[in-house]
Amino acid sequence: MNIRPLQDRIIVKRIEAEEKTASGIIIPDTAKEKPMEGNVMAVGPGKALDNGNTIVPTVKAGDKVLFSKYAGTEVKIDGQEYIIMREDDILGVIEG
Amino acid sequence: MNIRPLQDRIIVKRIEAEEKTASGIIIPDTAKEKPMEGNVMAVGPGKALDNGNTIVPTVKAGDKVLFSKYAGTEVKIDGQEYIIMREDDILGVIEG
Amino acid sequence: MNIRPLQDRIIVKRIEAEEKTASGIIIPDTAKEKPMEGNVMAVGPGKALDNGNTIVPTVKAGDKVLFSKYAGTEVKIDGQEYIIMREDDILGVIEG
Amino acid sequence: MNIRPLQDRIIVKRIEAEEKTASGIIIPDTAKEKPMEGNVMAVGPGKALDNGNTIVPTVKAGDKVLFSKYAGTEVKIDGQEYIIMREDDILGVIEG
Amino acid sequence: MNIRPLQDRIIVKRIEAEEKTASGIIIPDTAKEKPMEGNVMAVGPGKALDNGNTIVPTVKAGDKVLFSKYAGTEVKIDGQEYIIMREDDILGVIEG
Amino acid sequence: MNIRPLQDRIIVKRIEAEEKTASGIIIPDTAKEKPMEGNVMAVGPGKALDNGNTIVPTVKAGDKVLFSKYAGTEVKIDGQEYIIMREDDILGVIEG
Amino acid sequence: MNIRPLQDRIIVKRIEAEEKTASGIIIPDTAKEKPMEGNVMAVGPGKALDNGNTIVPTVKAGDKVLFSKYAGTEVKIDGQEYIIMREDDILGVIEG
Numbered sequence: 254m255n256i257r258p259l260q261d262r263i264i265v266k267r268i269e270a271e272e273k274t275a276s277g278i279i280i281p282d283t284a285k286e287k288p289m290e291g292n293v294m295a296v297g298p299g300k301a302l303d304n305g306n307t308i309v310p311t312v313k314a315g316d317k318v319l320f321s322k323y324a325g326t327e328v329k330i331d332g333q334e335y336i337i338m339r340e341d342d343i344l345g346v347i348e349g
Numbered sequence: 350m351n352i353r354p355l356q357d358r359i360i361v362k363r364i365e366a367e368e369k370t371a372s373g374i375i376i377p378d379t380a381k382e383k384p385m386e387g388n389v390m391a392v393g394p395g396k397a398l399d400n401g402n403t404i405v406p407t408v409k410a411g412d413k414v415l416f417s418k419y420a421g422t423e424v425k426i427d428g429q430e431y432i433i434m435r436e437d438d439i440l441g442v443i444e445g
Numbered sequence: 446m447n448i449r450p451l452q453d454r455i456i457v458k459r460i461e462a463e464e465k466t467a468s469g470i471i472i473p474d475t476a477k478e479k480p481m482e483g484n485v486m487a488v489g490p491g492k493a494l495d496n497g498n499t500i501v502p503t504v505k506a507g508d509k510v511l512f513s514k515y516a517g518t519e520v521k522i523d524g525q526e527y528i529i530m531r532e533d534d535i536l537g538v539i540e541g
Numbered sequence: 542m543n544i545r546p547l548q549d550r551i552i553v554k555r556i557e558a559e560e561k562t563a564s565g566i567i568i569p570d571t572a573k574e575k576p577m578e579g580n581v582m583a584v585g586p587g588k589a590l591d592n593g594n595t596i597v598p599t600v601k602a603g604d605k606v607l608f609s610k611y612a613g614t615e616v617k618i619d620g621q622e623y624i625i626m627r628e629d630d631i632l633g634v635i636e637g
Numbered sequence: 638m639n640i641r642p643l644q645d646r647i648i649v650k651r652i653e654a655e656e657k658t659a660s661g662i663i664i665p666d667t668a669k670e671k672p673m674e675g676n677v678m679a680v681g682p683g684k685a686l687d688n689g690n691t692i693v694p695t696v697k698a699g700d701k702v703l704f705s706k707y708a709g710t711e712v713k714i715d716g717q718e719y720i721i722m723r724e725d726d727i728l729g730v731i732e733g
Numbered sequence: 734m735n736i737r738p739l740q741d742r743i744i745v746k747r748i749e750a751e752e753k754t755a756s757g758i759i760i761p762d763t764a765k766e767k768p769m770e771g772n773v774m775a776v777g778p779g780k781a782l783d784n785g786n787t788i789v790p791t792v793k794a795g796d797k798v799l800f801s802k803y804a805g806t807e808v809k810i811d812g813q814e815y816i817i818m819r820e821d822d823i824l825g826v827i828e829g
Numbered sequence: 830m831n832i833r834p835l836q837d838r839i840i841v842k843r844i845e846a847e848e849k850t851a852s853g854i855i856i857p858d859t860a861k862e863k864p865m866e867g868n869v870m871a872v873g874p875g876k877a878l879d880n881g882n883t884i885v886p887t888v889k890a891g892d893k894v895l896f897s898k899y900a901g902t903e904v905k906i907d908g909q910e911y912i913i914m915r916e917d918d919i920l921g922v923i924e925g
Contacts (some may be wrong), residue, residue, distance in 0.1 A: 256921040259887055264921065277914065297921075298887075303397050303878050311355055311394075319352065319433070321422050326897050326920060337895070337920045344422060344433045345391075347351040347359065362450075398495050407451055415448065415529070417518050438475065439446040440518060440529045441489075446574065494591050503586075505549055505579040511544065511625070513614050536614060536625045537585075556638060590687050599643055601680075607721070609639065609710050632721045633640040633648065633681075686783050695778075703736065703817070705806050728806060728817045729736040729744065729777075731756055757925050782879050791835055791874075799913070824847065824902060824913045825832040825840065825873075 256330060261300035261340045265291035265318065265325070267335070268288060290347065292317055294335060310340045317347040352426060357396035357406060357436045359416065361421070370400070378445035387442065388413055390431060406436045413443040448522060453492035453502060453532045457483035457510065457517070458525070482539065484509055486527065502532045509539040544618060549588035549598060549628045553579035553606065553613070554621070579636065580605055582623065598628045605635040640714060645684035645694060645724045649702065649709070650717070651677035674731065676701055678719060694724045701731040736810060741780035741790060741820045745771035745805070746799060747812070762823060770827065772797055790820045797827040832906060835915045837876035837886060841867035841894065841901070842909070868893055868922065870911060886916045893923040 256262050268290045293316040297309040312318060325338025354360050364386045389412040396404040408414060421434025450456050460482045485508040491499040504510060516531025546552050556578045581604040587595040600606060613626025647711050652674045677700040683691040696702060709722025738744050747821060756773045773796040779787040805818025834840050844866045869892040875883040888894060899913025 255924045257924050259919055260917070263918060274867065280902040296353060296898065301884055301887075303880060303884075304399060306399075306400075306401065308397055315877075319424060328895060339875075341356070343355055344424065345354040345356060345393075348353055349351045395518075400495060402495075402497065404495075406492055415520060437452070439451055440454060440520070441450040441487075443447060444449050445447045496591060498591075498593065500589055500591075503589075511616060533548070535547055536616065537546040537583075538551060539543060540545055541543045591641040592687060594687075594689065596685055596687075604690045607712060629644070631643055632646060632712070633679075635639060636641055688783060690783075690785065692781055692783075703808060725740070727739055728742060728808070729738040729775075732735045732737050784879060786879075786881065788877055788879075790843060799904060805874045821836070823835055824904070825834040825871075828833050 254333075255293060256328075256337075258295055258297040258337060260297050261308065262297045263293055263310065263312060263340055263343065264295040264328075264336050265320065265336045265338060266294050267291045267336060268317075289322060290317060290319055291336065296340075300340075312340065312343055312346060319344045319347060352391060352424075352431075352433075354391055354393035354433060356393050357404065358433055359389055359394045359406065359436055359439065360391040360424075361416065361434060362408050363387045363432060364413075386413060386415055387420060387432065390442045392436075398434075408436060408439055408442060415440040415443060416418060448487060448520075448527075450487055450489035450529060453500065453503065453505055454489045454529050455485055455504060455525050455532055455535065456487040456520075457512065457528045457530060457535075458486050459483045459528060460509075460535075477495060481514060483528065488532075492532075504532060504535055504538060511536045511539060544583060544616075544623075544625075546583055546585035546625060548585050549596065550585045550599065550625055551581055551600060551628055551631065552583040552616075553608065553624045553626060554582050555579045555624060556605075577610060578605060578607055579624065584628075588628075600628060600634060602632055607632045607635060640679060640712075640719075640721075642679055642681035642721060644681050645692065646681045646721050647677055647694065647696060647724055647727065648679040648712075649704065649720045650678050650721060651675045652701075652722060673706060674701060674703055675720065680724075684724075696724060696730060698726055702733060703728040736775060736808075736815075736817075737753045738775050738777035738817060740777050741788065742777045742817055743773055743790065743792060743820055743823065744775040744808075745800065745818060746774050747771045747816060748797075769802060770797060770799055771816065776820075780820075792820065792823060792826060799824045800829060830924065832871060832904075832911075832913075834871055834873040834913060836873050837884065838873045838913055839869055839888060839916055839919065840871040840904075841896065841912045841914060841919075842870050843867045843912060844893075848870060865898060866895055867912065872916075874915075888916065888919060888922060895920045895923060 256264060293312055293314050294308050295314055296312060297308045301307055303323060320343050324342035325336040328335050328337055351399045352360055389408055389410050391410055392406050392408060397403050416432075416434060416439050420438035422433040424431050424433055448456055485504055485506050487506055488504060489503050491501045492533035493499050511533050512528075512530060517528040520527045520529055544552055579600050581600055583602055584598050584600060587597045589595050608624075608626060608631050612630035615625040616623045616625055640648060658663045677696055677698050679698055680694050680696060683693045685691050704722060704727050708726035709720045712721055736744060749789055773794050774791050775791055776792060779789045781787050800816075800818060800823050804822035805816040808815045810819055832840060869888055869889055870891050871889060872886050875885045877883055881907060896912075896919050900918035901912040904911050905911055
């Protein structure tokens with residue numbers, strides 16, 4: 254992907270909720286609520302502070318993250334949907 | 350649990366309200382109001398400050414905590430429900 | 446009471462309004478308006494500041510305090526009702 | 542009065558609007574609008590700052606002050622009505 | 638006038654809009670909109686800052702000033718109407 | 734013009750939208766939307782900061798500027814309409 | 830273009846959504862939702878900080894950028910439409 258996020262912005266590709274059902278049952282759209290998982294595609298250099306420093310992001314490209322449903326702005330790049338959000342919108346990193 | 354919370358976020362597993370009735374009476378859903386108890390499952394590294402420091406959280410995994418009903422975001426991980434909230438949403442630690 | 450409040454939070458046990466009528470007249474519920482008195486049960490360590498310091502609370506357990514009606518969050522612990530509020534919600538200390 | 546206000550709070554006893562009509566005409570309640578006069582009964586130690594200092598209040602007990610109608614919280618102590626407000630709600634001191 | 642304004646507050650006596658019509662035509666009340674002129678009667682010592690300094694006001698008693706219609710709080714002192722506003726509500730000083 | 738703006742305020746005389754139509758067509762009032770051009774008439778000394786410094790404005794009297802439609806407060810001085818806005822309401826300077 | 834943006838403002842010329850459909854199909858207006866691409870035309874000197882420093886913008890004239898739909902203010906200059914936004918409204922830079 255050829256987008257360079259600014260400041261503390263992070264580009265995330267959402268993992269579709271369907272992939273998460275253990276069995277083969279399809280969840281209807283209205284049931285797919287609340288936080289979501291995604292893969293971090295790109296990370297900005299961090300938030301520039303008034304004192305001249307930068308807060309380096311604690312997530313990196315490749316991380317699998319949890320974020321709240323209304324975080325960020327959806328973007329369509331080359332036919333793919335991404336979400337550009339601030340690092341602060343990321344709730345946690347899914348490990349292992 | 351394999352979620353690493355960021356910043357000052359804390360993952361809490363709610364203790365169901367039913368467990369709290371001394372007698373065996375079941376409280377109907379509309380009566381289960383107000384603050385709640387939970388167990389801290391994971392704690393972020395703390396809030397990064399503009400001066401480069403971090404405020405280390407004062408709760409730790411294993412603590413039993415009180416938090417307000419509308420704190421944080423509910424997350425479902427491996428079929429279990431958790432709440433990811435900021436340390437500031439925690440009202441107190443239940444001791445002993 | 447076995448709750449340790451965090452930061453600048455304070456646990457207060459409200460003094461019921463009925464106890465305040467000089468004569469024996471019972472005040473109906475709708476007449477019990479505005480600020481309230483309570484006893485401080487526990488006090489947090491104080492608000493952690495960005496500069497690393499802590500503002501030590503100026504009230505202590507045992508103080509009788511005035512607070513505004515909508516301050517804090519009501520909590521029920523061991524069948525007793527308490528209010529967990531921030532020190533800033535306390536209007537004054539009743540002395541003597 | 543036995544209330545010790547915290548921080549930058551100030552306890553004021555309102556001067557009833559009726560006392561202010563030069564002639565003997567009684568002003569009906571709906572006509573008693575806008576700012577009000579009162580006597581300062583007690584003054585807190587001042588607002589504690591993050592840098593460890595305190596802003597010492599510039600009004601003192603005994604001052605006659607002007608304040609806006611919606612300032613502070615009304616309190617009834619020993620059958621007397623007072624208003625506990627922040628120093629910032631005081632518009633000016635009436636002198637001489 | 639015997640009011641001493643606190644902090645960055647300024648007492649202004651409004652110049653009635655009627656005085657501003659060049660010809661003798663009386664402007665009806667609904668037409669008297671928007672910013673207003675007034676004479677500064679008294680000026681507070683300036684806003685106390687957290688670092689211990691004070692921002693000295695840049696207007697002084699006697700200045701003729703422009704201010705927005707909804708600035709400050711109207712006060713009636715000795716039968717005269719004044720407006721107590723913050724220095725920041727003053728748009729400009731009318732000179733010469 | 735004899736108004737001295739305070740702080741970071743700037744007095745702008747709007748250039749009427751009609752002057753901007755290349756052809757001779759008159760634009761009706763409802764069509765004159767969005768940002769506007771104006772000439773800077775006077776500039777305040779700049780915003781006083783808490784650290785004692787002043788941010789000197791980067792526009793000067795005589796500059797032709799773009800500003801958003803809802804910026805500032807309209808003032809009528811000597812029968813002329815002006816807008817008193819903060820420097821921050823100015824979007825850009827039209828050059829050449 | 831002869832506009833010099835102030836502070837951290839940036840002038841962007843939107844790339845029309847139609848240009849983005851791979852095939853020749855025209856997207857109707859209501860379907861052209863969400864973030865947008867544009868070319869940076871001019872960049873301000875950066876945001877002046879209270880400590881006297883300036884945060885130099887990290888985008889430059891010529892960059893192709895993504896921004897949210899409701900960012901900034903639309904301006905018409907010499908018959909061309911531009912958007913003047915703050916650097917913070919820019920989500921990312923499209924590279925390569």
